[in-house]
Amino acid sequence: MSAVPVITIDGPGGAGKGTVSLWLARTLRWHYLDSGALYRLLALAAARDGIDLDDGAALAQAVAHLKIEFRLHADTLQVLLDGADVTAAIREEACARAASRLAVHAGVRAALLPLQRAFARPPGLVAEGRDMGTVVFPDAALKIFLTASVEQRARRRWLQLSAAGVDASLDAILDDLQRRDAQDASRAAAPLRPADDAVVIDSSELTVEQVCARIMGHVEERGLTVGDHPAP
Numbered sequence: 001m002s003a004v005p006v007i008t009i010d011g012p013g014g015a016g017k018g019t020v021s022l023w024l025a026r027t028l029r030w031h032y033l034d035s036g037a038l039y040r041l042l043a044l045a046a047a048r049d050g051i052d053l054d055d056g057a058a059l060a061q062a063v064a065h066l067k068i069e070f071r072l073h074a075d076t077l078q079v080l081l082d083g084a085d086v087t088a089a090i091r092e093e094a095c096a097r098a099a100s101r102l103a104v105h106a107g108v109r110a111a112l113l114p115l116q117r118a119f120a121r122p123p124g125l126v127a128e129g130r131d132m133g134t135v136v137f138p139d140a141a142l143k144i145f146l147t148a149s150v151e152q153r154a155r156r157r158w159l160q161l162s163a164a165g166v167d168a169s170l171d172a173i174l175d176d177l178q179r180r181d182a183q184d185a186s187r188a189a190a191p192l193r194p195a196d197d198a199v200v201i202d203s204s205e206l207t208v209e210q211v212c213a214r215i216m217g218h219v220e221e222r223g224l225t226v227g228d229h230p231a232p
Contacts, residue, residue: 005124005224006139008132009215011146012181012192013096014153016203020146020211021128022077027216028126028224032072033119034079035129035136036099038112040090041068041081043098053098056105063111093161093168093176100180104187109135124224130184133195142222144215145194148204150177 007030009021018034025032042059045051045066051058071078079087089095102108109131116136119125127136133143148156154174161168184192194200199218203211 004120004122005141006120006137007124007126007142007144007219007224008137008140008195008198009126009128009144009146010130010132010134010192010194010198011144012130012148012150012153012184013177014150014157015146015148016156016208016211017128017146019208020215021126022072023208023212024215024219025072025126026074028124028219030124030126031119031121032070032077033116033125033127033129033132034070034077035112035116035127035132037070037079037090038066038068038116039099039103039108040095041066041079041086042108042112043095043102044081044086044089046102047098053101056102056107059102059105060107060111063108063115066115068115091164093173096180097176100183103130104183106188109190130192131190133198134193135190138195141224142218143195143198144218145198145200146211147200147202150174150181152204153177 007024009017011017022032042063045062046053046059049062051062067082069080071080077087078085079090113136119127120137133140151174154170154177157173157177158168158170201211201214
């Protein structure tokens with residue numbers, strides 16, 4: 001395992017992991033890993049190459065051919081697959097469903113493990129996902145488990161999609177999140193759960209600014225940053 005300091009932010013979909021993880025990575029000027037994007041990128045590659053989402057062995061083999069790059073800009077995250085910008089494509093609900101489906105394969109998760117750990121480079125890494133603190137970086141310097149009620153998470157996702165001009169059904173999003181929660185929590189390979197030493201934050205009644213402030217408090221307690229930091 002790497003000696004590079006790592007902060008993990010795990011939790012269910014729609015809890016706000018992406019927003020706070022990106023803010024934290026920019027604030028600390030650390031590297032950033034959206035592990036969920038890796039599964040979505042694999043789903044895109046599988047669709048492109050005609051790989052069955054139930055074929056765990058073929059999907060695991062495809063991981064070795066993925067050429068992935070995250071470009072963290074001032075206010076956006078750009079995601080590249082084989083040099084092509086797929087930032088918008090991986091945020092589509094169909095891609096999310098496919099990613100959740102292929103993530104149940106233990107072989108896929110094992111194949112992605114070294115790729116995920118390779119993101120830990122100096123001066124540090126902020127890694128968000130479902131099993132960052134429990135499996136991928138069990139010795140992380142700080143582990144956050146960010147959650148919220150499923151109703152609040154569905155509303156946030158609906159507002160996000162609506163703001164992007166996507167016509168989405170709140171009820172459909174709620175049903176999808178409930179299904180994915182059950183799938184993530186019950187899978188045999190790395191089920192969704194807080195690490196034993198994780199700090200659990202329920203963001204249901206908190207603003208983004210309040211969540212970021214709480215996390216930064218824990219970051220500073222562990223001596224992972226010093227000095228002033230910008231508001232989220």
